[in-house]
Amino acid sequence: AKDMGADLEKILVTEDQISARLAEVAAEIDADYAGRDLLLVGVLKGAVMVMADLARALHHPCSMDWMAVSSYGAGTTSSGVVRILKDLETDIKDCNVLIVEDVIDSGLTLSWLVGNLRSRGPASVEICTMVRKPLALDVDLNVRYVGFDLPNEFIVGYGLDYAEKYRNLPFIGTLAEHVYQR
Numbered sequence: 001a002k003d004m005g006a007d008l009e010k011i012l013v014t015e016d017q018i019s020a021r022l023a024e025v026a027a028e029i030d031a032d033y034a035g036r037d038l039l040l041v042g043v044l045k046g047a048v049m050v051m052a053d054l055a056r057a058l059h060h061p062c063s064m065d066w067m068a069v070s071s072y073g074a075g076t077t078s079s080g081v082v083r084i085l086k087d088l089e090t091d092i093k094d095c096n097v098l099i100v101e102d103v104i105d106s107g108l109t110l111s112w113l114v115g116n117l118r119s120r121g122p123a124s125v126e127i128c129t130m131v132r133k134p135l136a137l138d139v140d141l142n143v144r145y146v147g148f149d150l151p152n153e154f155i156v157g158y159g160l161d162y163a164e165k166y167r168n169l170p171f172i173g174t175l176a177e178h179v180y181q182r
């Protein structure tokens with residue numbers, strides 16, 4: 001696959017499975033937001049693929065905006081303190097915000113982000129993620145739309161990176177051990 005085949009172990013979710021599931025999720029969103037405005041907020045950079053495909057699968061008109069955030073320090077699951085690298089350009093007061101993510105792992109990024117966005121006075125804040133990992137179930141986070149619940153493996157593709165690579169794989173797969181152990 002795209003010259004990255006040797007780095008992959010197996011495919012977990014195919015391109016067809018992704019688009020079929022996105023069509024289902026988009027239909028739910030269309031129904032839930034009927035008669036209301038909708039602002040999709042993508043979290044850079046992982047959410048780029050799912051934002052692009054979800055937005056095109058929707059029939060409901062929507063606006064799109066982006067945030068880039070970064071966890072403080074080197075620890076991956078430390079305090080949950082997050083810093084904004086790029087903020088929204090939209091004033092979300094009274095807006096229906098739907099945060100779009102590629103993956104929820106520890107849930108710390110989104111826990112913080114939901115709190116941050118709620119403080120700006122939106123009409124609603126909901127979450128849509130392509131992938132949810134098991135750890136996220138331990139966090140007090142109400143995820144309205146989930147593409148796939150996947151096991152706690154090292155996954156890449158469809159926006160998910162390892163050291164900034166593999167985001168452009170059109171499917172979601174596991175990374176071969178030799179890649180992240182060298």
Ligand code: PRP
Nearest residue numbers: 044045046102103104105106107108109
């Ligand atoms: C990844 C992923 C989510 C977040 C999930 O982003 O895209 O945004 O981590 O992790 P959590 O649930 O444990 O907080 P990352 O910070 O790697 O940036 P990226 O999107 O640019 O890859």
Ligand code: MN
Nearest residue numbers: 043044045046
């Ligand atoms: Mn991300």
Ligand code: MG
Nearest residue numbers: 046160161162
């Ligand atoms: Mg990343």
